[in-house]
Amino acid sequence: MATITPLTESARRDVFQRVLTIIDRKFMGPLGQTVQSFLPSRDGGRDGAFTGTWKRQGHEDLNGRFVIQCKFTGKRDYVIRAADLTDEVEKVQRLVQKKRCDTYVIVTNAGLSGTGEEEIETLFKNAGAKHVLTLGADWLSQQIRDNKRLRMSVPRVYGLGDLGQILDERAYGQARAILETMNEDLAKVVVTDAYRRAADALDKHSFVLLVGEPAAGKTTIASMLAMAAIDQWGASTLKLEDPAKVVDRWNPDEASQFFWIDDAFGVTQYEDFLVRGWNHVFPHIKSMLHKGAKIVMTSRDYIYNRARKDLKESAFPLLKEAKVVIDVHKLTTREKQQILYNHLRLGKQPRSFRSEIKPHLEMIAGHARFIPETARRLSDPLFTKDLFLDPYYLGQFVEKREEFLQEVLNGLDRDSKAALALIYMRNDRLESPIELQPSETEALQRLGSTLGGCVAALEALTGSLVLLTETGGDAVWRFKHPTIGDAFASILVHSPELLGIYIQGGAPEKLVTQVTCGAVGIEKAVVVPRVLFPLMLDRLSEFPNSKNYKSPFLSTWGGKWALHSFLARRCSKEFLEMYLKANLGVLDQMVRPGLMLSAMAEVGLVVTLQRLGILPEEHRRQFIETVSKYAIEGDDLTAMNNKSIRAVFKDDEFEELKERVRSELLPRLEEVRANAQSNHRPDESPEEHMSSLMETLDTLTLHFGADSEAAGVIDRQRRYANEWIGDHTPDEPKRKPRRLGNLDKPEKSRSDRSIFDDIDDDASIDKPTGERT
Numbered sequence: 138m139a140t141i142t143p144l145t146e147s148a149r150r151d152v153f154q155r156v157l158t159i160i161d162r163k164f165m166g167p168l169g170q171t172v173q174s175f176l177p178s179r180d181g182g183r184d185g186a187f188t189g190t191w192k193r194q195g196h197e198d199l200n201g202r203f204v205i206q207c208k209f210t211g212k213r214d215y216v217i218r219a220a221d222l223t224d225e226v227e228k229v230q231r232l233v234q235k236k237r238c239d240t241y242v243i244v245t246n247a248g249l250s251g252t253g254e255e256e257i258e259t260l261f262k263n264a265g266a267k268h269v270l271t272l273g274a275d276w277l278s279q280q281i282r283d284n285k286r287l288r289m290s291v292p293r294v295y296g297l298g299d300l301g302q303i304l305d306e307r308a309y310g311q312a313r314a315i316l317e318t319m320n321e322d323l324a325k326v327v328v329t330d331a332y333r334r335a336a337d338a339l340d341k342h343s344f345v346l347l348v349g350e351p352a353a354g355k356t357t358i359a360s361m362l363a364m365a366a367i368d369q370w371g372a373s374t375l376k377l378e379d380p381a382k383v384v385d386r387w388n389p390d391e392a393s394q395f396f397w398i399d400d401a402f403g404v405t406q407y408e409d410f411l412v413r414g415w416n417h418v419f420p421h422i423k424s425m426l427h428k429g430a431k432i433v434m435t436s437r438d439y440i441y442n443r444a445r446k447d448l449k450e451s452a453f454p455l456l457k458e459a460k461v462v463i464d465v466h467k468l469t470t471r472e473k474q475q476i477l478y479n480h481l482r483l484g485k486q487p488r489s490f491r492s493e494i495k496p497h498l499e500m501i502a503g504h505a506r507f508i509p510e511t512a513r514r515l516s517d518p519l520f521t522k523d524l525f526l527d528p529y530y531l532g533q534f535v536e537k538r539e540e541f542l543q544e545v546l547n548g549l550d551r552d553s554k555a556a557l558a559l560i561y562m563r564n565d566r567l568e569s570p571i572e573l574q575p576s577e578t579e580a581l582q583r584l585g586s587t588l589g590g591c592v593a594a595l596e597a598l599t600g601s602l603v604l605l606t607e608t609g610g611d612a613v614w615r616f617k618h619p620t621i622g623d624a625f626a627s628i629l630v631h632s633p634e635l636l637g638i639y640i641q642g643g644a645p646e647k648l649v650t651q652v653t654c655g656a657v658g659i660e661k662a663v664v665v666p667r668v669l670f671p672l673m674l675d676r677l678s679e680f681p682n683s684k685n686y687k688s689p690f691l692s693t694w695g696g697k698w699a700l701h702s703f704l705a706r707r708c709s710k711e712f713l714e715m716y717l718k719a720n721l722g723v724l725d726q727m728v729r730p731g732l733m734l735s736a737m738a739e740v741g742l743v744v745t746l747q748r749l750g751i752l753p754e755e756h757r758r759q760f761i762e763t764v765s766k767y768a769i770e771g772d773d774l775t776a777m778n779n780k781s782i783r784a785v786f787k788d789d790e791f792e793e794l795k796e797r798v799r800s801e802l803l804p805r806l807e808e809v810r811a812n813a814q815s816n817h818r819p820d821e822s823p824e825e826h827m828s829s830l831m832e833t834l835d836t837l838t839l840h841f842g843a844d845s846e847a848a849g850v851i852d853r854q855r856r857y858a859n860e861w862i863g864d865h866t867p868d869e870p871k872r873k874p875r876r877l878g879n880l881d882k883p884e885k886s887r888s889d890r891s892i893f894d895d896i897d898d899d900a901s902i903d904k905p906t907g908e909r910t
Contacts, residue, residue: 233266330468356399380417481516484517500531519545539624549716553597555602558635615823636665639663733773744784798840813826
């Protein structure tokens with residue numbers, strides 16, 4: 138049997154409120170009385186009370202007036218004794234004299250021995266109570282195991298025992314790995330309003346997008362939802378990185394799958410290829426949600442704001458609904474205080490530090506720039522070893538959190554810096570055991586470190602700056618939080634020598650996702666200065682293929698796509714001119730892109746070259762001819778509705794394209810529809826298959842809808858297409874809705890005590906002293 142880890146003061150009130158609910162609903166029966174809780178101060182020796190009959194299975198019925206008192210300990214494996222409760226005797230005597238106590242119930246997370254239970258019963262019966270009932274750690278653990286609503290409402294209890302109580306053979310091994318790596322953080326979880334709204338959105342739409350600034354708590358909320366899904370539904374949980382993997386891993390026959398996609402549109406920078414990928418799979422996503430899948434995405438706010446311009450919200454209307462897009466940074470003052478309390482009380486700081494910082498904690502939690510990551514750093518001595526604990530410097534610590542983090546990284550020894558450099562060079566995924574590439578060995582030599590030094594540093598930094606986690610069956614070293622990578626990138630920017638080492642040692646396929654050649658306006662990117670352009674040209678020449686794909690075809694295609702996307706989005710005019718001069722044949726490839734123009738990186742490069750005024754005229758005309766042919770034949774009308782491609786056309790060229798589409802495509806539109814229907818594969822849903830044709834019809838309506846004759850042709854084919862979809866769509870089996878359910882909001886505290894009163898107390902037996910939910 139799993140044994141509960143002793144609750145801290147921060148968990149007392151919220152668990153107690155749920156315990157009252159358990160007593161009320163589990164033991165009182167359908168007609169049972171409501172359990173009443175009292176203020177933490179002046180409670181008259183009663184945390185809760187009710188009057189009525191308690192029908193206990195296998196025991197005698199208890200009648201009369203009941204008093205409930207909670208006693209919790211911060212000491213692991215502590216066994217409660219009668220001597221711990223002597224200060225309650227006088228209170229019980231007073232309650233008995235006032236005829237307010239027939240049965241005295243003690244709830245504790247401490248252990249309870251048979252002898253101890255007898256001594257406690259004797260103690261309070263001598264004080265006048267007719268019946269005494271003591272419910273210890275084993276009882277409380279059992280309630281947690283038996284009550285899913287309790288676990289969901291107080292997610293930190295997921296970390297209190299054996300994970301086997303909520304995971305079985307149906308849950309994926311990856312989910313177990315995720316939860317196990319989060320065990321330490323789970324104890325610090327605070328149920329915020331953002332979590333409640335996210336759970337509500339997931340219930341209503343089976344989808345939620347969490348948006349907030351870096352370190353605002355998006356991943357924490359996503360992990361809490363994932364755990365609730367595993368616990369409530371036995372859901373198979375997958376934590377994935379890109380759109381294609383979501384579709385690949387979806388199993389239509391799986392009763393319940395939960396997909397968790399962190400940083401859906403880019404980790405630290407906006408990645409337009411990810412948005413194009415989501416646009417492509419949105420029809421699949423709708424089918425997945427319809428068949429019972431649940432999806433949670435997260436995104437940094439500045440990245441999402443960029444992505445919204447390119448996302449096809451019409452293809453996935455849920456993105457438009459405000460109840461789905463949640464800003465997790467809107468925390469109340471009480472929630473901030475609770476987060477700060479939990480991290481400090483359960484962190485690594487000694488009691489002396491907690492005592493010294495205690496007078497300033499309400500100021501810190503009330504600061505406008507406070508975020509959950511602030512609390513985590515304050516709880517770790519690594520981040521506070523040189524911090525003066527006075528109002529000014531603590532205010533600066535909160536206000537200038539990025540600068541303080543950079544100072545911490547700059548103050549590390551060379552082995553630690555080299556270890557972080559390896560993680561950064563591997564794009565936040567350093568496989569363990571570490572096998573260095575030749576270029577990385579050279580980089581470590583220049584940094585004055587060794588592989589052995591890096592391994593030792595990684596072990597020392599674990600929990601503070603880095604984590605060793607399991608991803609896709611592999612053990613990998615990662616930054617504790619993406620902001621660590623952000624700060625390290627800032628250090629690289631200000632050190633040309635370090636940046637040169639990184640470019641020389643980094644894998645080209647990683648470089649093209651992390652750097653820009655010149656300042657082109659991509660947030661958080663490492664900017665390569667002009668003096669290092671020749672080095673970047675040399676590294677890009679080593680990048681004909683990508684190693685991320687198994688087949689030779691996909692390897693070649695993936696390598697070219699990544700390179701062309703880099704040139705289109707991350708390079709200044711000066712660098713592009715240097716690249717084109719060194720690679721004379723590249724333009725001939727760019728101006729003949731394949732179908733699915735919206736996903737072709739070559740198109741983006743042509744558009745960029747045209748915008749910068751360095752696309753030769755003969756190549757521009759060849760591009761126009763290629764994309765126009767696709768539109769006229771009805772294969773791809775992207776050229777008619779994409780503003781970027783439209784900018785490559787001259788006005789008379791675009792008008793000529795429209796006229797040819799009217800005269801050549803519209804008369805054979807029925808043939809185009811029939812061909813699309815005949816190419817349907819059995820493993821593809823009819824709606825997904827026809828989505829491309831529907832986009833074509835929408836584009837034609839946009840340009841020719843005002844012409845009644847043209848509009849009639851288009852509408853007729855749309856009607857036929859919808860009828861075909863309806864005729865070929867099988868009836869869906871009825872599924873019972875899977876809902877997390879409403880989460881009760883805690884009552885606001887009416888206590889005038891500070892939440893931080895006991896932040897520096899030794900762990901001891903005590904009663905709840907403040908609202909902690």
